[in-house]
Every structure is written in structure tokens, then in C-alpha cells.
Amino acid sequence: MEILYTAAALQAHAENCRQAGQRIALVPTMGALHEGHLQLVRAAAAVSDVVIVSIFVNPTQFNNAEDFQLYPRLPKADTVLLEPAGCTAVFLPSVEEMYPQPTVMHFDFGALERVMEGAHRPGHFNGVATVVSKLFHLSRPHQAYFGQKDWQQVTIVRQLVADLSFDVELVSFPTVREADGLAMSSRNRRLSGEARTVAPRLYEALTLAATLVLAQQESPAAVRQAAVAHIEGEPAFQLEYFEVADAHTLQPLNAWEAGQQVVICLAAFLGGIRLIDNVVLSVPK
Amino acid sequence: MEILYTAAALQAHAENCRQAGQRIALVPTMGALHEGHLQLVRAAAAVSDVVIVSIFVNPTQFNNAEDFQLYPRLPKADTVLLEPAGCTAVFLPSVEEMYPQPTVMHFDFGALERVMEGAHRPGHFNGVATVVSKLFHLSRPHQAYFGQKDWQQVTIVRQLVADLSFDVELVSFPTVREADGLAMSSRNRRLSGEARTVAPRLYEALTLAATLVLAQQESPAAVRQAAVAHIEGEPAFQLEYFEVADAHTLQPLNAWEAGQQVVICLAAFLGGIRLIDNVVLSVPK
Numbered sequence: 001m002e003i004l005y006t007a008a009a010l011q012a013h014a015e016n017c018r019q020a021g022q023r024i025a026l027v028p029t030m031g032a033l034h035e036g037h038l039q040l041v042r043a044a045a046a047v048s049d050v051v052i053v054s055i056f057v058n059p060t061q062f063n064n065a066e067d068f069q070l071y072p073r074l075p076k077a078d079t080v081l082l083e084p085a086g087c088t089a090v091f092l093p094s095v096e097e098m099y100p101q102p103t104v105m106h107f108d109f110g111a112l113e114r115v116m117e118g119a120h121r122p123g124h125f126n127g128v129a130t131v132v133s134k135l136f137h138l139s140r141p142h143q144a145y146f147g148q149k150d151w152q153q154v155t156i157v158r159q160l161v162a163d164l165s166f167d168v169e170l171v172s173f174p175t176v177r178e179a180d181g182l183a184m185s186s187r188n189r190r191l192s193g194e195a196r197t198v199a200p201r202l203y204e205a206l207t208l209a210a211t212l213v214l215a216q217q218e219s220p221a222a223v224r225q226a227a228v229a230h231i232e233g234e235p236a237f238q239l240e241y242f243e244v245a246d247a248h249t250l251q252p253l254n255a256w257e258a259g260q261q262v263v264i265c266l267a268a269f270l271g272g273i274r275l276i277d278n279v280v281l282s283v284p285k
Numbered sequence: 286m287e288i289l290y291t292a293a294a295l296q297a298h299a300e301n302c303r304q305a306g307q308r309i310a311l312v313p314t315m316g317a318l319h320e321g322h323l324q325l326v327r328a329a330a331a332v333s334d335v336v337i338v339s340i341f342v343n344p345t346q347f348n349n350a351e352d353f354q355l356y357p358r359l360p361k362a363d364t365v366l367l368e369p370a371g372c373t374a375v376f377l378p379s380v381e382e383m384y385p386q387p388t389v390m391h392f393d394f395g396a397l398e399r400v401m402e403g404a405h406r407p408g409h410f411n412g413v414a415t416v417v418s419k420l421f422h423l424s425r426p427h428q429a430y431f432g433q434k435d436w437q438q439v440t441i442v443r444q445l446v447a448d449l450s451f452d453v454e455l456v457s458f459p460t461v462r463e464a465d466g467l468a469m470s471s472r473n474r475r476l477s478g479e480a481r482t483v484a485p486r487l488y489e490a491l492t493l494a495a496t497l498v499l500a501q502q503e504s505p506a507a508v509r510q511a512a513v514a515h516i517e518g519e520p521a522f523q524l525e526y527f528e529v530a531d532a533h534t535l536q537p538l539n540a541w542e543a544g545q546q547v548v549i550c551l552a553a554f555l556g557g558i559r560l561i562d563n564v565v566l567s568v569p570k
Contacts (some may be wrong), residue, residue, distance in 0.1 A: 011452055019304055098450075105414075105448040106393040129390075135449040163390040165383075165419040167296055 001082065004090040004245060007098070007138050010052070010091050015138040022049035026141035026168075027087075028132060031055040032072035032186035036176035038085045040145040040204040043173060052139045053082055054091040061127030067274070072189050091139070094135025101236050103130060109156050115250050115264050117152045117276070120240055128153055129160050136166055144168050145279040149183050151278045152250060175277070177203065183277045195271040198234050202268060205230040206279045209244065210262045213256070216284060220244040222255040223264075231268060240274070247280050258285040286367065287374040292383070295337070295376050299425040307334035308331055308459065311426035311453075312372075313417060316340040319470035323370045325430040326560045328458060330371025337424045338367055339376040341383060347413030357474050368511050371405035376424065388415060393407070395442050400535050401550050402437045405525055411523070413438055414445050434460040434468050436548050436563045437535060446476035460562070468562045480556040483519050487553060490515040491564045494514050494529065498541070501569060505529040505538040508549075516553060525552040525559070532565050544568045 004010045017024050020156055025044035029037050037053075044051045062068035079090055107129040112118070118125050132188050136144065146154045154172045161170060176184045181203035182196075191199060209227040218226070228242050245252050247261035254263075265278040289295045302309050310329035314415060322338075329336045341365055347353035364375055392414040397403070403410050421429065439457045446453060461469045466488035467481075487507045492510040497503050497513050503511070513527050530537050532546035541547075550563040 006446060015303075018300075019306065038516060101447060103448045104395050104444050106395070108391040108393060110389050110391070112389060130449065137450045137452055159389050162386060163388045164415065165292060165422045167422055244286065 001079075001087055003079065004089055004091045005093060005097070007093065007134075010089075010093075010138045011140075013089060014052070014138065017050045018031045018140055021142075024050045024139065024141045025053065026041060026135060026139045026144045027051065027053045028135050028144065028146070029053060029055055030057045030071065030186065031078050032074050032189065032206075033078045034176075034184045034186065036147055036184040038081060038147070039176055040147060040173050041082060041085040041087050042119075043171070044143065044145050048143065050089065050214050051087050052089045052091055052141065053087045054089070054093075054135050054139070056093055056131065056135075058127055058131040059095055060099070060103065060130055061121075061124050063123055070190065091135075098131065098134060105130075106158070107187060112152070112156055112159060112250055115152075115242055115245065115252070116243055117267070118156075120267060125153070125156050129156065129172075131168075132157055132160065133164075135167055136168055141168050143171055145171045145173060147175060148172050148280070149185070149277065151247075151265060151280065155248070155250060181207075185275060187273050187275060190273045192271050195236060195273065199270055199275065200234055201231060201234050201237070202266060202275060202277050205242075206264055206266065206277060209247070210279050210281050213244075213262060213264075213281060214284060216256065220255065227264070227266075231266070236270055237279040240269065242266045256283045258283055286365075286372055286497060288364065289374055289376050290378060290382070292378065292419075295374075295378075295423045296425075297335070298374060299423065302335045303425055304375050309333060309335045309426045310339060310426065311420060311424045311429045312336065312338045313429065314338060314340055314362050315342045315356065315422050315471065317359050317474065318363045318366050319461075319471065319473075321432055321434070321469040323366060324461055324561060325432060325458050326367060326370040326372050328350070328456070329428065330340045330431050333376065333428065336372050337374045337376055337426065337432075338372045339378075339420050339424070340418065341376070341378055341420075343383070343412055343416040344380055345384070345388065345415055346409050348406045350406055357471055376420075383416065390415075391546075392445070394444060397441055397444060397535055400437075400530065400537070401526055401528055402435075402552070403441075410438070410441050414441065417442055417445065418449075418451075421453055426453050428456055430456045430458060430462060433457050433563065433565070434470070436532075436550060436565065440533070440535060459483060466492070468560075470560060475558045477556050480521060480558065483521055484555055484560065486516060486519050486522070487551060487560060487562050490527075491549055491551065491562060495564050495566050498529075498547060498549075498566060499569060502543065505540065512549070512551075516551070521555055523554040525554065526529070527551045528535065541568045543568055 025048035076144045113125045180200040205227040247263040267276045398410045405412035465485040490512040497508045532548040552561045
């Protein structure tokens with residue numbers, strides 16, 4: 001497994017692989033890898049000659065300086081996990097390597113980023129789209145793998161790829177969960193023992209909401225209310241948002257439409273740690 | 286010389302050339318080719334194995350529907366000119382091919398696009414950056430050639446390439462002029478005989494301004510005033526803007542700085558046709 005530190009080294013590596021006719025997969029991560037990431041790497045390795053995993057805690061997508069500073073960084077442990085999963089090259093750039101000069105350009109994704117993460121983390125998706133564009137240009141992947149836990153991110157990167165005709169296929173992979181349902185996240189490491197015990201309540205609320213959608217007895221507002229009540233039954237949570245939305249436009253729903261794909265998304269603070277999760281389902285016909 | 290009509294055909298062509306180790310140059314144009322374009326093509330051919338010329342009147346960079354409709358379209362004549370200049374492939378896509386779905390994403394280049402063309406053509410540089418990104422992704426050039434006549438465009442594309450780490454070298458080529466100094470432009474075809482006679486006055490005003498800058502007797506405001514008076518001495522012109530600006534930040538100057546690169550830019554309507562031109566020079570040390 002190669003370890004690459006510079007943009008130029010990654011570019012040269014990708015160009016060599018392309019010239020040799022190899023299929024390249026990119027798995028962009030911020031490190032502190034867990035089983036969710038490793039499943040992306042294994043899936044990529046199953047169909048690609050070359051699997052590049054980038055580990056970069058991207059400052060431009062953090063709106064909160066403390067969250068950026070405290071984000072776990074474990075490059076050595078990460079590297080050990082990656083080789084057996086099928087990674088062939090790790091890209092570990094510095095901030096200066098990715099941003100040698102201040103960025104002037106900004107992306108705006110309109111209504112797609114006026115809700116949920118975009119509404120609560122100003123500038124977040126500009127940072128995401130910028131770093132993803134850079135990584136695509138440096139690694140020239142045939143496929144790029146993203147976790148569905150960041151549903152809005154996947155939606156926005158899909159729009160970016162379509163709008164700028166990036167020659168890359170996006171693969172969105174189901175959220176990997178702990179045995180008790182908690183979505184795997186690098187931020188879970190920062191939960192106290194007590195917080196970790198109640199954390200699964202978030203996924204319980206999502207499955208409750210999904211059950212109510214499938215039963216079709218309740219309006220979107222009533223589904224939302226029931227699920228929010230479940231979370232707020234535990235006072236350790238501070239709910240930031242809970243949205244029942246169209247899975248593609250991400251706009252909140254007032255009524256159900258038969259066959260419509262729905263995403264139910266939440267963000268909540270638990271002992272100062274911000275967690276997100278979602279489920280996707282179709283309204284019964 | 287190949288003629289390619291689809292994004293997929295261009296992508297496949299570029300990928301084949303890359304795999305064969307060939308150097309690709311892209312010359313993006315809106316067609317109605319003149320000697321200025323052909324010099325870009327010849328310069329590209331001198332150092333590249335493959336020269337792709339795109340001909341696409343990009344609707345998203347026109348803020349004026351009439352200007353878009355009346356923009357000259359001469360693909361057959363263009364194609365005849367290109368082969369002897371060294372073009373190896375022409376890309377002639379339809380609007381539907383370039384924009385198979387509505388674009389959601391918007392670019393914002395901040396202060397760089399709050400002046401001159403950006404200030405007077407709302408959305409223009411979003412359209413330019415979008416189509417240039419698409420063309421880069423489809424044709425994978427090592428080098429891309431742009432005419433200096435669109436100085437602000439070159440500046441913004443340079444920022445785009447840096448900010449998104451596009452793996453392409455920009456080549457900016459000096460403006461090619463008619464014998465009487467008029468900058469070559471596809472829009473010149475639309476000038477009446479009478480308008481064509483007075484049109485060189487724009488470049489006269491720019492050279493007057495440049496002379497005054499080099500003499501260093503006058504402030505930027507006074508230089509501007511003298512040049513504007515020269516244009517407005519001919520009532521057929523409606524001057525849209527005349528700016529004496531820093532060549533890199535594009536912001537208007539209040540004073541000279543020794544060694545500073547200065548761009549003097551203008552846009553004017555002449556008989557309903559909008560013409561732009563500029564000169565670049567250094568303030569004497």
C-alpha cells in the first residue's frame with residue numbers, strides 16, 4: 001500500500017494507473033476510520049484495481065473551530081486498518097497541500113443546502129464541494145464511494161457531478177450501525193459512557209418515524225412530532241433538527257405522495273457531541 | 286480531423302489520447318472563428334499531439350436573450366478553417382448534450398466578478414465557469430488556451446483552476462487585432478459599415494490611456510477621464526464601463542504603485558453591438 005502526501009504525487013499515481021488501464025476508486029474520508037468506512041473500502045476493492053483512500057480533516061467544511069480541533073485524528077491506526085480492507089494507496093495531505101492559496105470561489109447549491117446540515121452549518125457544503133472537486137481532480141477516479149449517513153452530502157455531491165459533468169460514478173453505501181442501532185461515526189469516540197448508553201435513541205426515533213410512514217395513518221407533521229417526542233424523552237439530547245423530506249429535493253413534506261422516496265434526517269447534540277442520522281424509505285403505493 | 290457531437294464521444298476520445306500518452310490541448314470557443322481563434326489553435330498545435338476545439342454558444346453565459354440568438358453561428362465555415370490551423374478534433378455539442386438537466390449549482394467569484402463584465406452581465410461568469418468545468422472534464426486537456434481579450438474571464442478561469450485543483454495549464458494569448466487596431470471579435474461581423482469605420486476608436490482610447498500611465502503624469506482618474514473623452518467624442522458609442530484596475534484583483538485603482546500590473550478594460554455599444562477590449566501594462570518603477 002502506497003502512502004502519498006502531496007497533490008503532485010497523487011496526480012502522478014492516478015495518471016499512471018489510468019495509463020495502465022486500471023480502474024480507480026476513491027474513498028474520501030476524514031479519518032478516524034470505523035467499520036462504516038472499511039465497508040466502503042471493501043466494496044470499492046471488489047470492483048476496482050486501485051483503491052485510493054484520502055484522509056483529510058477538511059477545515060473549510062467545519063463551521064465550528066472547536067469541532068475542527070477536536071475531530072479525532074488517528075492516521076497511524078487508520079493506515080493499519082486500510083491495507084487488509086483492500087486499500088492500495090492512502091492520500092494524507094496537509095492543509096497547505098490542499099489549500100496552497102486562499103480559495104476565492106464559492107459554491108451555492110440553492111434550496112438543496114438551505115435545509116438541514118446546510119442550514120445549521122453555514123458554508124459546510126461549499127467546503128465539501130470544494131474538497132471533493134479537488135480530490136476528484138487529483139485522483140481521477142472511475143468511482144467514488146460515500147456513506148449514506150451523510151445523505152444531504154451525497155445529494156449535493158451528486159448534483160455537483162451532474163452540473164459540472166465530472167466523469168465519475170458515485171456509489172452511495174448504506175449506513176453501518178452498532179449492534180444497538182447507533183450509526184457508526186468518528187464522533188462516537190467522543191461520547192461519554194453515559195451518553196453512549198442513550199445514543200441509540202436517535203435511531204429508535206427514526207425507525208419509529210419510518211414505521212408510522214409505512215402505516216400511512218399519520219401526516220408528516222404528526223410523524224415528526226411522535227419521533228421528536230421520543231428523542232426529547234431523554235433530556236440529555238438537544239435536538240437541532242428533525243426533518244421528514246423528499247429524498248431528492250430534500251424539501252420538507254406536508255403530505256405523502258404514493259411511491260415518493262422520503263428521507264427522515266436528524267441532528268442532535270448529546271453531551272456536546274453533534275450526531276446525525278437518517279433513514280430512507282418509499283411511501284407505500 | 287474528427288468531428289464529435291456528444292459528451293460521451295469526447296470523453297472516450299480524450300481517454301484514448303491520454304492512454305496513448307498524447308498531450309491534449311483544448312481551445313474553447315463559441316465559433317464564428319476569426320484569426321484570433323486560429324492563432325490560439327496554431328499555438329496549441331505547436332506543442333500538443335491533440336488539439337480539441339470546442340464550438341458551443343453557451344446559453345448560460347448570456348444574460349441577454351437577443352445577444353444569444355443573434356450570436357453568429359457558422360459551424361461549417363469554422364470547421365473548414367480549423368483543420369489547416371492544426372486542430373485534430375472539433376467538439377460541436379447541442380445545448381441538450383451539454384445541459385441534459387437543469388443546473389442547480391452556482392459559482393460565485395466574489396470581488397473578481399463584482400466589476401466590469403461580471404457587474405454588467407449578471408450570471409455571466411457562473412455560466413463561463415460551469416461550461417469551462419464541463420469542457421475540462423470532458424476533454425481532459427493538459428493545456429487550455431484563452432484569448433486575453435476576455436481578461437476578466439481568463440482571471441476567473443485561472444482562479445477556478447487554482448481553487449478546484451484542476452490539472453490543467455492555462456495559456457493566455459495576446460489579443461489579435463485588425464490592421465486599424467480593432468480587436469478581433471465574432472461580434473464584429475454584426476457591425477454596420479459606418480460602425481466599423483469608427484470602431485478602432487476604442488483601441489485608440491486604450492493606447493492613449495496606456496501612454497498616459499507610462500508617462501506617469503496623471504492619476505488613474507485623470508487617465509480614465511482622458512480616454513473616456515476620446516471615446517465619447519464619437520456619439521455613436523455608448524460606453525458601458527472604462528476601468529483602470531489592478532490586473533490580478535481587477536479592482537479599480539486610485540493611485541499607481543511602481544511595478545504593478547495594470548489592466549485597462551472597456552465595454553461599449555456601437556450600433557447596438559457590444560464590444561470589449563483591454564490592454565495590460567506595468568506601472569514604471
